[in-house]
Amino acid sequence: MVDTSDMVIFWAVVMARFLIPLTIPRYPLPGVLACLILDGIDQTIFQLFTSLPLEGYQSYDKSLDVYYLTITYLSTLRNWSNLYAFKLNRFLFYYRLVGVAVFELTQLRPLLLVFPNTFEYFFIFYETIRLKWDPKVLTKSKLITAAALIWIFVKLPQEYWIHVAQLDTTDWIRANPSNAIILIAYAAFLLGMAWWLVRDLPPTRPGLEIAATPVVAAPAVPPTPKIGNEQRERLIDNSVIEKIVLISLITIIFAQILPGVRASNLQLATGMAVLIIINTALSHWLARRGTHWKSIMREFVVMSAVNLGIVLAFNFLLPRYDGSINLFNTLFFVLLLTLNITLYDRYKVLHVRNHKTEIGS
Structure with a gap:
């Protein structure tokens, strides 16, 4: 017990x-x-x-x-105010997400070396710069250099150590305490590269910018009483495509790591397709009825209820086709997925508003 x-x-x-x-x-x-x-x-x-x-x-x-x-x-x-940094980080995020999805499908550990999690450390680099500088001082060449250095000297060694060699740093040091000197020397080398990267930046600003700029309110979008043909066509735009890709990759990963799943790939694909279609249609319907801050909780509650209903229906139907899921674990993972979808809907609106001129150029 x-x-x-x-x-x-x-x-x-x-x-x-x-x-x-x-x-x-x-x-x-x-x-x-x-x-x-x-x-x-x-x-x-x-x-x-x-x-x-x-x-x-x-x-x-x-x-x-x-x-x-x-x-x-x-x-x-x-x-993020630096649009090029955002685009580069978006590539790094999806590159890693694709790698994780393929790994979960194949269980080939070297894939995690091919698709390293450079995204997370590039994010830390950018936010560290933002503490003392306006991130717009980061040029394209400096951003690409930073991503390359993180990829080669931080993530590749780490991914190899953890996922390919499957070594434990604590055990490695315990086996030979002098190995700690190697780690210290390598850390000093990384700090030296970081200093070289930022040495020519403008003077720092006073204080530390720890918090992001508060969002008082998202831009209000009045309800659309009537949707014409042109407006209907806009339902399938870059935002919808990105959200479908995002939901698909996360769902594939969750489906593969979900304990207690006994379903064919076709059954999982069908469930994923239903989830994507309903969530995309519903989020568009909600967005067209106002996106002020009061609606974020409403969207999360409604989307959660819909997704939980889909999971319950899937749980009911699968046994009829020799399949099954662990209902509790599935509901937990769907809650995580729903929160991600809700935040995407919210923050995508802010991103488009803040970078409207740059995105359109």
Whole structure:
């Protein structure tokens, strides 16, 4: 029988990993660093303070990783003033997401080396610069150089160490304490590269810009009483296409790591297609009836109810076709997905408003 204190600790960690990412849009650097640290120590917490088997946590761990990285990307829609940095980071995010999806389908660990998580560290680089400078001082060449240095000297070694060699740094140092000197020297090398990259930036501004600019209200879009043919055509625009891609990749990843799933690829693809179509149509319908801040909770509640209904219907129908899902875990992952969709709808509006001239040029 599972000890009550073990379950309290388990759900405290899970809820922390669910709630802390929600701080990233307002406090980008502290929020993402807190997520990064918690992701690194959560299993250590379980080992030290509980007797829970960690195998059951793996699916939660992977899905919460995707969840917080997606919110990190969505925060760039809300906050980033340097449009080229945003576009570069968007590529890095989707490149990694595709890699994770392919890995979950094939279980080929070297793929994680081919598709490194450069996105997260590039985000940290940008937000670190924003502490003391206006990020618009970052030129295209400097941004590309930063991404390349992070890719080659930070993420490739890390991805190889963790996912290919499958080594543990603590054990490596414990086996030979002098190995710590190698790590210190490499850290000094990385700091030297960082200094070289920012050495010619303009003088810093006073203080630290830790918080992102507050959003008083999203731009209000009045209800459209009548939609003509031209307006109907606009329902399929770049935003819709991106959201379909985003939802598809996240759903593929969640479906593969979902414990207790017994369904064919066709059944999963059908469920995913239904989810995408209904969510896209519903979010458009809601967006056309006003996007002021009061509607964000309404959209989340409505989308959650719809998605939960889809999952319940899927749970009811699958046994008729020799399939099954773990209902509780599926509902948990759908909640994460729904929150990502809601934030995308919200922040995409702000991104288009803030970069309307640059996007149109």
